[in-house]
Amino acid sequence: MIARAVPLLFLAVLLGLLGCRDTLVDEPLSPDTQVPPADTTTINEIYLKGPVSLRVGSMQGYRAESLPDAVRYQWRLGDGTGTVIGDSDHPLQRLYDITGVSAGPVMLIVQAFDENSDVIGIGTKSISVIE
Numbered sequence: 001m002i003a004r005a006v007p008l009l010f011l012a013v014l015l016g017l018l019g020c021r022d023t024l025v026d027e028p029l030s031p032d033t034q035v036p037p038a039d040t041t042t043i044n045e046i047y048l049k050g051p052v053s054l055r056v057g058s059m060q061g062y063r064a065e066s067l068p069d070a071v072r073y074q075w076r077l078g079d080g081t082g083t084v085i086g087d088s089d090h091p092l093q094r095l096y097d098i099t100g101v102s103a104g105p106v107m108l109i110v111q112a113f114d115e116n117s118d119v120i121g122i123g124t125k126s127i128s129v130i131e
Contacts, residue, residue: 046112046123053128054084054100062096062108067121070094070112078107082129100129 050062064073073093075086082104088096098108105128112121 043119044112044121046110046121048108048110048123048125050098050108050125051127052125053130054098056100056103056129056131059097059099062098062125064094064096064110064112064123065121066094067112069114069120071115072113074111074113076109076111078109078124080104080106080126082106082127084108084127084129103129103131105129 044067046067047065048062049065051060054060070092075088075093075096077084083101084098084106085101086096086098088094090096096110105126108125108127110123111119114120
């Protein structure tokens with residue numbers, strides 16, 4: 001009985017090892033077939049509320065959409081031939097009062113920052129400063 005079991009056991013071990021051969025010689029996956037890491041940075045689009053035109057010498061209020069993780073907002077001017085000045089007394093600077101200085105188009109840009117000073121939102125609004 002043992003004489004029969006030994007060859008069968010040897011055959012089973014041999015077949016098992018031959019089945020493992022493919023696993024041992026397969027090439028690793030190439031880098032382009034691997035899943036890339038998820039992007040953890042998200043920049044939201046911020047809606048800006050306020051009039052689309054502003055008279056020279058007059059002041060209008062503008063408001064940036066509130067983002068839950070924002071700890072401060074920063075306003076600046078983009079391209080344009082008009083000129084405005086602005087000021088805010090809001091603690092996060094989410095609300096901004098803008099006064100027209102010279103006529104022409106102006107692009108308002110606001111950025112929202114989180115507690116790590118990372119930009120988490122950007123908004124733009126084109127306005128016309130008129131005489």
